[in-house]
């Protein structure tokens with residue numbers, strides 16, 4: 342499939358099929374993420390794939406409890422990818438402070454979207470998750486307290502026929518222009 346078609350086909354999946362995801366496919370998603378560019382080639386990420394059903398259930402029970410209940414649909418996702426935002430290279434951090442730009446978040450976003458698009462290409466659906474109980478995730482996976490988890494990605498097979506059309510996007514002329522603002 343042409344890249345633009347794949348990009349347009351991708352939608353956030355919030356209803357997953359109860360099928361396990363093959364480790365080989367998960368590895369390809371991780372490879373796609375690993376190949377992402379990053380400021381100063383800093384690679385400020387670490388991915389923890391949670392595909393053990395018991396652990397995943399425990400994690401989801403805690404991470405999407407209370408205030409975070411809106412994302413309880415993740416309990417049905419067979420895989421949760423936890424992206425830890427690592428410190429990255431000194432130069433990228435100093436440069437980021439100087440510019441007032443959190444390069445590591447840009448880096449994480451690119452790597453995560455690589456993962457998402459690779460998944461889509463293999464028939465797997467994903468949903469970025471930014472609203473979750475971070476300390477609960479850390480506890481469930483023994484992640485040190487001083488680490489930062491900005492996002493998770495829910496991953497699993499889905500029924501393409503049951504997908505609604507994607508959310509509207511702003512018209513191109515509103516978000517892009519040539520040669521001037």
Ligand SMILES: Cc1cc2nc3c(=O)[nH]c(=O)nc-3n(C[C@H](O)[C@H](O)[C@H](O)COP(=O)(O)O)c2cc1C
Pocket residue numbers: 351352353354355412468469470471472473492507508
């Ligand atoms: C950084 C980030 C965080 C997000 N967090 C959530 C979330 O917590 N829960 C959720 O259901 N969707 C979440 N989304 C998905 C967006 O709602 C979704 O991408 C957007 O509405 C566009 O819809 P589409 O992905 O189907 O094209 C998140 C997306 C991004 C990029």
